[in-house]
Amino acid sequence: MTNTRAENPLRDPRDRRLQRIAGPSSLVIFGVTGDLSRKKLLPAVYDLANRGLLPTGFALVGFARRDWEDQDFAQLAHDAIKEYSRTPFREEVWAQLAEGIRFVPGEFDDPEAFEQLRTTIEELDAVRGTNGNHAFYLSVPPKFFAVVCEQLASTGLAASTDDQWRRVVVEKPFGHDLASAQALNATVEQVFPADSVFRIDHYLGKETVQNMLALRFANQLWEPIWNSNYVDHVQITMAEDIGIGGRAGYYDGIGAARDVIQNHLLQLLALTAMxxxxxxxxxxxxxxxxxxxxxxxxxxxxxASTARGQYSSGWQGGTKVVGYLEEDGIDPASTTETYAAVRLDIDTRRWAGVPFYLRAGKRLGRRVTEIAIVFKRAPHLPFESTATEELGQNALVIRVQPDEGVTIRFGSKVPGTQMEVRDVTMDFGYGHAFTEASPEAYERLILDVLLGEPPLFPRHEEVELSWKILDPIEKYWATLGQPEQYGPGTWGPASADALMAAEGRHWRRP
Structure with missing residues (x-):
């Protein structure tokens, strides 16, 4: 009997059926009490275990400045998993995972704490069968990267052998400019070989971002028109409808361009244009x-080709919200931007003359991340001008979040006795097309770290090239003083609209 059940063509072909399961190993998380660990990393580890993608002897080690025992960390993990995990909580899965949980208290510059970590890891090798394979996740501010790596090196924890691997995972930001990124890369790669360094950009773990590769290269439909002959321009947007929340200590002095454009949006540009x-x-x-x-x-x-702004106070969604300069912990004279937009060109045969517009901001109209390929208008329309008054440009829109999918906009005749052409959309949504729930980005990325498979992780060359793009913009903005104000719930400052209008274009309203 033929099996007619449709398989997901986007599923990783090395899934559980083909033994895409991590081998004996442990994950050591530095800064395990932080929000990233509680809301993303610990739930992702549990979800991997719940899906059967971790070995039975897997171990999880927390390292933080807390006077805790193993059971205290286990309780933190238990609570975080029950609140934030994607898959249902099962006692038998938790019990197996909890047996491999350990905690090491200490400061990052405390050699004795790292000696205890080494002892703990050796114990896990003997008791849990982790076989000397350990990944170190630096969920800490970049200023601690160097000291943690040096401690790992001095205690011998960073050294791999022919049959045992050691890897390090680094969270963004990868520096704050080119010089700091180069210094950071040099520090990390003095301790770990380049192939053992995994720089996390969680956007690259999202299903829709990975689907960009399938969309482009698994279909004959798009590649022939994926060039300057047919594409008018490309818009890449990451909009948030919230403010900075409690991130003042991190965000002030960083801003939207360093926080989002340098990494997430330039990676999306590279995948779109490569x-x-x-x-x-x-x-x-x-x-x-x-x-x-x-x-x-x-x-x-x-x-004329960049814009920046700060959100002001006002009403958003029926709620009175404060402006950026009124947020707790923000200097009232801060010149940090909460909105950034840039126009870039790509000097290749494929993209000559096609502008790429990147924008990112907080307190905007809605939360959305998308890539919009906007095509040129048809060279000739054999209709009366009144028949196409409401006809725009064809567009292919890849929605990265929150409603993952793809939308195609094209012209169609309006039902009736006369010829009238109007824009319509054809929509593909992951939630409707596939019964399987998409894994969280951190599930895919943590599994790839444990498997030693780095396609979704940028190397230091990509990081440094991205800073070379952004540094001149940041240097120019530093001469301008206060950013332009924009109201909450809007789509950014007037200068961003002027940037597009100067070339006869406009931003999409997602």
Whole structure:
């Protein structure tokens, strides 16, 4: 009998049926009491265990400045998992995971704490069968990266052998400019080989971002028109409808461009614009992304091709909200932007003359991340001008979040006795097309770390190329003083609209 059940064509082919299961190993999380660990990392580890993708002897070690015992950390993990995990909580899965939970208290500059960590890891090798394979997740501010790596090196914890691996996972930000990124990369790679360094950009773990590769290279439909002959421009948007919350200590002095454009949006640009790789190995994917990032050209007039702003106080969603300068912990004279928009060009044969517009901001109209490929208008319309008054440009929109999917906008005849053409949309949504729930980005990325599979992790070359793009913009903005104000619930400052209007274009309203 033929099996007619449709398989998910986007499922990783190395899933559980093909033994895409992590081998004996442990995950050591530094800064395990922080929000990232509680809300993302610990639930992702549990969800992997619940899906049967971790070995039975897997171990989880927390390291933080708390006077805790193993059971205290286990309770934190238990509570975080029950609140934030994607898959249902099952006592038998938790019980098995809890047996491998350990906690090491200490400061990052305390050699004795790292000696205790080494002893703990050796005990796990003997009791849990982790076989000397350990990943160290630095869920800590970048200023602690160097000291943690040096401690791992001095205690011998960073050294891999032919049959035992050690890996380090680094969270963004990867520096605050090119010079700091180069110094950070040099520090980390003095301790761990380049192939053992995994820089996390959680956007690259999202199903829709990975689907960009399937959309482009598994279909004949798009690639012939994925070029300057047919594409008018590209818009890449990451909008949030919230303010900075309690992140003043991190956000002030960083801003929207460093926080989002330098990493997330330039990675999305690279995936959108790159040529077809020879294979989907890490080496070949990175090579194509690096070619694109090295071909990005900044406009000569940054005043006309960039925009920045700060959200002001006002009403949003029926609630009175404070402005950025009134947020707790923010300097009233801060010049940090909460909105950033830039126009970039790519000097390649495929994209010559096609502008890429990137924007990111807080307190905008709604939460959405999308890539919009906007096509040129048809060269000739054999209709009366009144028949196409409401007809816009064709567009392909890849929605990264929150409603993951793809939308195609095209012209269609309005029902009736006369010819009237109007825009309509054709929509594909993950939630409707597939019965399987999409895994969280951190599930995929943590599993890839444990498997040693780095295609979704940018190397230091990509990070440095991204800073080379952003640094001149930041240097120019530093000469301007206070950013332009924009109201909460709007789509940014007037200068962002002027940036587009100067070229006869406008931002999409997602």
């Amino acid at each position: 040529e077809e790789p020879v294979s989907f190995s890490a080496r070949d994917l990175r090579a194509e992304k690096e070619k694109i990032l090295s071909a990005v050209r900044l406009p000569k007039d940054l005043s």
